[in-house]
Amino acid sequence: MLKNMTKAVFDENINTKFCVNTENGESVELELVKVVEKKTAVVETISLIFKGTDENILNDNTYTFEHDEMGLFKLFISPYMHKEDSIYYDVIISKLIDNETV
Secondary structure (H helix, E strand, O other): HHHOOHHHHHOOOOOEEEEEEOOOOOEEEEEEEEEEEOOOOOOEEEEEEEEEOOOOOOOEEEEEEEOOOOEEEEEEEEEEEOOOOHHHEEEEEEOOOOOOOO
């Protein structure tokens, strides 16, 4: 699945809802609000910013995400900002760029 996790795929799903399943069987709904990509000659990094309510705060952990278009996948998520009644989370995806000179 990591190979399919590109900026373009996430850009198509900005402002859509993702269901995050916790270890205890609860589900938390998050909205993808921003996608940022940085590339070097060797590594591609995608930062995903999700927004959720402060009713069910997720701790740093790996969770199963579910999305209507993208299906099921696991990501490590970290809360990084509390603003008004919202919690913002950051996900970092880093992968080596396929390059024969590496």
